[in-house]
Amino acid sequence: MEAAAASLSGSNIFHRNYRFSRSIIRSRYIASGSRYFSNSDLNTQNHSVFKGPNLSNVQIQKRNLRLQTNCALGVCTFPENVMGSHHSHVVEEKLGVLLLNLGGPETLNDVQPFLYNLFADPDIIRLPRLLRFLQRPLAKLISVLRAPKSKEGYAAIGGGSPLRKITDEQADALRMALEAKNVRANVYVGMRYWFPFTEEAIEQIKRDRITKLVVLPLYPQFSISTTGSSIRVLQRIFKGDAYLSRLPVSVILSWYQRQGYINSMADLIEKELGKFAKPEEVMIFFSAHGVPVSYVEEAGDPYKDQMEECIYLIMQELKARGIGNDHTLAYQSRVGPVQWLKPYTDEVLVEIGQKGVKSLLAVPISFVSEHIETLEEIDMEYKHLALESGIKNWGRVPALGCNSLFISDLADAVVEALPLAKALSASTENDEEAEYDPLRYLVKMFFGSILAFLLLLTPRVVLAFRNSLF
Ligand SMILES: C=CC1=C(C)c2cc3[nH]c(cc4nc(cc5[nH]c(cc1n2)c(C)c5CCC(=O)O)C(CCC(=O)O)=C4C)c(C)c3C=C
Ligand SMILES: [Fe+2]
Numbered sequence: 001m002e003a004a005a006a007s008l009s010g011s012n013i014f015h016r017n018y019r020f021s022r023s024i025i026r027s028r029y030i031a032s033g034s035r036y037f038s039n040s041d042l043n044t045q046n047h048s049v050f051k052g053p054n055l056s057n058v059q060i061q062k063r064n065l066r067l068q069t070n071c072a073l074g075v076c077t078f079p080e081n082v083m084g085s086h087h088s089h090v091v092e093e094k095l096g097v098l099l100l101n102l103g104g105p106e107t108l109n110d111v112q113p114f115l116y117n118l119f120a121d122p123d124i125i126r127l128p129r130l131l132r133f134l135q136r137p138l139a140k141l142i143s144v145l146r147a148p149k150s151k152e153g154y155a156a157i158g159g160g161s162p163l164r165k166i167t168d169e170q171a172d173a174l175r176m177a178l179e180a181k182n183v184r185a186n187v188y189v190g191m192r193y194w195f196p197f198t199e200e201a202i203e204q205i206k207r208d209r210i211t212k213l214v215v216l217p218l219y220p221q222f223s224i225s226t227t228g229s230s231i232r233v234l235q236r237i238f239k240g241d242a243y244l245s246r247l248p249v250s251v252i253l254s255w256y257q258r259q260g261y262i263n264s265m266a267d268l269i270e271k272e273l274g275k276f277a278k279p280e281e282v283m284i285f286f287s288a289h290g291v292p293v294s295y296v297e298e299a300g301d302p303y304k305d306q307m308e309e310c311i312y313l314i315m316q317e318l319k320a321r322g323i324g325n326d327h328t329l330a331y332q333s334r335v336g337p338v339q340w341l342k343p344y345t346d347e348v349l350v351e352i353g354q355k356g357v358k359s360l361l362a363v364p365i366s367f368v369s370e371h372i373e374t375l376e377e378i379d380m381e382y383k384h385l386a387l388e389s390g391i392k393n394w395g396r397v398p399a400l401g402c403n404s405l406f407i408s409d410l411a412d413a414v415v416e417a418l419p420l421a422k423a424l425s426a427s428t429e430n431d432e433e434a435e436y437d438p439l440r441y442l443v444k445m446f447f448g449s450i451l452a453f454l455l456l457l458t459p460r461v462v463l464a465f466r467n468s469l470f
Helices: 057-070 108-119 129-156 163-180 198-207 224-238 242-246 259-273 293-297 303-320 345-355 372-388 404-420 438-457 459-468
Strands: 095-101 185-191 212-217 248-251 283-289 327-332 359-364 393-396
Touching (some): 163 185, 163 404, 185 198, 198 224, 212 224, 259 393, 283 303, 283 345, 283 372, 345 372, 359 372, 372 393
Parallel strands (some): 212 248, 283 359, 359 393
């Protein structure tokens, strides 16, 4: 988020279907094709100067357009809450930082309702508009079917997700890092699918009479399914709320390109490489959480591009330190019968094992806390698969968690976002979401359940789900 919010005009850089249109976000994504980053727009060190290998001018131009999504939102105001700054305001400024995260079940009994919340999210299962009435019945069905497999995973890591505890620790660490930079702030945690829900965090923010808010999703790269989904929730909550719609807010959409984050990832990799007998022979294996291909190709999700750039930047940093190992990127954790981003982690592990790679360092890249997909999927399933496929020496980079360089960099990101805070003044024009009507909801649920049930009896669907869900 080292970018400033330059001109906030025009259409959306997410092409075609995916639009944050009815939202706070729409008008603030920068889209003017002719506008390239100027030095005053961005910290050019990490953005306009960056050139990936073998990119044509058109690609670079496209890439720069995409990079503009990294800009924080809003303009003006000043860091009144920076301790020691002088101002003549009568109302005392109270800064809030809202950390957004996914959330995870804390007990095995939470698993099915957690999965229901996840699959009921239209940014996770993206149904065509005409079929949206099926969302909740489908979510119910899929969550019930998926729960046994998920429960096994959570049982294997101690009976629940560690995400809440880790995120709370990160919130605390961030508050202290801000304080060390003379910025006093309340730091809140808002989860998308489990407690403490984003709605609860916002309620607390209102009770605390926060006067300026920085929203910081704990996902380094932007995806429709993660940051995008959480921002939609914020839009819904802010809309129509007199206090919230006037609250100056700055949203940090992605921060994978920040030097502090890149350096702390490089530090972790360098340290883990040092544990191998022959560090230079180790393949660095980045494993990112996948998303369905349609997100990227049809909905314009910048996730894949940002992931590739992120890895490029980390490898550049390692190269600058004299570390020139081979590396590769693959995508893990696919769910359901659709195509996900390739290559798939499990397939690549087998392939490189068979090709004779003997030492491998797994680097989880899309998330900054330990969770089921690092502790169970990578540490157990993928490690087993890799060793079976001929890899002899296995290592895994820990998630960043409360790494002090990393947290300090997040604190810098917050400070940089402060002057960009702007009231979101939610617009209701063209609102797609129908007002809540209980009768309409019941009718939808009834017919939706019947349809979902019939759909599930279709032999093709039965087969697809059996292979991919359980
Ligand atoms: C950047 C990170 C993530 C992306 C992108 C993402 C997309 C995505 N996820 C699912 C389905 C599931 N995800 C689940 C757990 C889960 N997902 C992420 C991160 C991203 N998801 C994390 C960190 C976690 C773990 C949370 C925890 O409890 O520790 C699960 C539940 C676990 C399981 O059953 O495997 C599901 C299901 C989809 C469909 C999707 C994109 C469309
Ligand atoms: Fe996920």
